[in-house]
Amino acid sequence: xxxxxxxxxxxxVHFSIDGKPTTGIEGDSVAAALLVAGxxxxxxxxxxxxxxxxxCLMGACHDCYVEIDGTANQQACRIRLRDGMSVLxxxxxxxxxR
Amino acid sequence: xxSDKANTVVIGGGLVGMATAYGLVRDGVDVAVLDEGDLAxxxxxxxFALIWVQGKGAxxxxxxxxxxxxxTIWPEFARELEDVSGVELHLSQPGGFNISxxxxxxxxxxxxxxxxxxxxxxxxxxxxxxxxxxxDANELRKYxxxxxxxxxxxxxxxxxxxxxxxxxxxxxxxxxxxxGGRYLPNHKTATITPGNASFDIATEKGSVSASSxxxxxxxxxxxxxxxxxxxxxxxxxxxxxxxxxxxKPFLRHPIQTLRQTNEGGLQIGDSVEEVGHDLGLRLGVLSxxxxxxxxxxxxxxxxxxxxxxxxxxxxxxxGYPIYDESRDHPGAFVCTCHSGVxxxxxxxxxxxxxxxxxxLDDACGAFSTQRFHxxxxx
Numbered sequence: 001x002x003x004x005x006x007x008x009x010x011x012x013v014h015f016s017i018d019g020k021p022t023t024g025i026e027g028d029s030v031a032a033a034l035l036v037a038g039x040x041x042x043x044x045x046x047x048x049x050x051x052x053x054x055x056c057l058m059g060a061c062h063d064c065y066v067e068i069d070g071t072a073n074q075q076a077c078r079i080r081l082r083d084g085m086s087v088l089x090x091x092x093x094x095x096x097x098r
Numbered sequence: 099x100x101s102d103k104a105n106t107v108v109i110g111g112g113l114v115g116m117a118t119a120y121g122l123v124r125d126g127v128d129v130a131v132l133d134e135g136d137l138a139x140x141x142x143x144x145x146f147a148l149i150w151v152q153g154k155g156a157x158x159x160x161x162x163x164x165x166x167x168x169x170t171i172w173p174e175f176a177r178e179l180e181d182v183s184g185v186e187l188h189l190s191q192p193g194g195f196n197i198s199x200x201x202x203x204x205x206x207x208x209x210x211x212x213x214x215x216x217x218x219x220x221x222x223x224x225x226x227x228x229x230x231x232x233x234d235a236n237e238l239r240k241y242x243x244x245x246x247x248x249x250x251x252x253x254x255x256x257x258x259x260x261x262x263x264x265x266x267x268x269x270x271x272x273x274x275x276x277x278g279g280r281y282l283p284n285h286k287t288a289t290i291t292p293g294n295a296s297f298d299i300a301t302e303k304g305s306v307s308a309s310s311x312x313x314x315x316x317x318x319x320x321x322x323x324x325x326x327x328x329x330x331x332x333x334x335x336x337x338x339x340x341x342x343x344x345x346k347p348f349l350r351h352p353i354q355t356l357r358q359t360n361e362g363g364l365q366i367g368d369s370v371e372e373v374g375h376d377l378g379l380r381l382g383v384l385s386x387x388x389x390x391x392x393x394x395x396x397x398x399x400x401x402x403x404x405x406x407x408x409x410x411x412x413x414x415x416x417g418y419p420i421y422d423e424s425r426d427h428p429g430a431f432v433c434t435c436h437s438g439v440x441x442x443x444x445x446x447x448x449x450x451x452x453x454x455x456x457x458l459d460d461a462c463g464a465f466s467t468q469r470f471h472x473x474x475x476x
Contacts, residue, residue, distance in 0.1 A: 046361065046362050047361050047362075073402060092346070093344045093345050093346045093347075093362045094343060094344070094345045094346065095345065095346050095348075096348045096398070096401070097397045
């Protein structure tokens, strides 16, 4: 659904989504990189289990939660993509200790 | 101005007023509830949602017994209210803990609970084996494997429970209306004029007359009580609460300062401040609450807080409830306490039937305003 604008380029960043090696470019937010990689649903909700993805992309809606390097409930739109990041889509509520 | 009539008017649409009003309409009484609007001080929206017994009634055994009775009849009250309202209350009743990070504090707490037990021993329904147990940290790990090294132990009472108090609040309103009660918001009471066997209540939106009246207006009961010859010494007492993001269930029991709601968020609380009507939040107090929670469960240090709020408890001089009828103006009752969740079952199932019969019986005797009529010591 999402494609990069033709005039956007940069250094390639290697990371993984649910264990699958993927690439983004330097300067991407985690949310932007996931959207370009074709992930629209980042998580399922804590109460009903319905799918959710980034809505506001500016830190307000908290719908873009993912687990990053072992810590859950991270706002993907507010975190810059880094080389070697392990991003997991999140299912339901956060576990104490993750 | 509009003018209205009801057999019984309940002033106050919070948990205390609505539980009483629900009990009355269920018994066939024609009831109107006069409430303020959304900006009212509303302990019913800010409370900690515990149905809590341990520690209640130090110095007044009838209050211990009243609270125990409420916790005991709560499940039956909840079932009926859920049936009438169609709202699930998420009552959870596995017993509750008070967890201590300090050996001295645990000892003092156990001694306080023992004094309460000693004062109640032999009263009908009080368990011969005592009401509570003291548990050391090793045993506590069987209940809460995640507790940290600072924890020294806990006290446990099997009657302690918790509920979703916002859904309780909604359920009482829905059930009250379904059973024919009239709820009148934005009707803040200006004056009450006692007449010949009736009361005229002037509100900001017209007046209502009633042959019987229940004051359940929380911290406004002091002002309203004077209008019907009742001395109701209540004051606001602030409590602040932190709420975390939702997490997978890991707390199977409520803890006095910490509980996990049915949807997964943690409520962290139990602060006490005497600051009048100030509903502000103070970082100093909130950080103490957070620090204590992390001391109990170190994993919480990485968990995000998503909300915080304060609310005003409705405190009487001695901390016990007040149930009374005006001697000057019979038919005018007052019902007030700081435990609107814990005592909801009593207000609906025990106090409301007494008010319907226009007579508070001996069970309420210890909670009359007479106890405040003691000349101050020189």
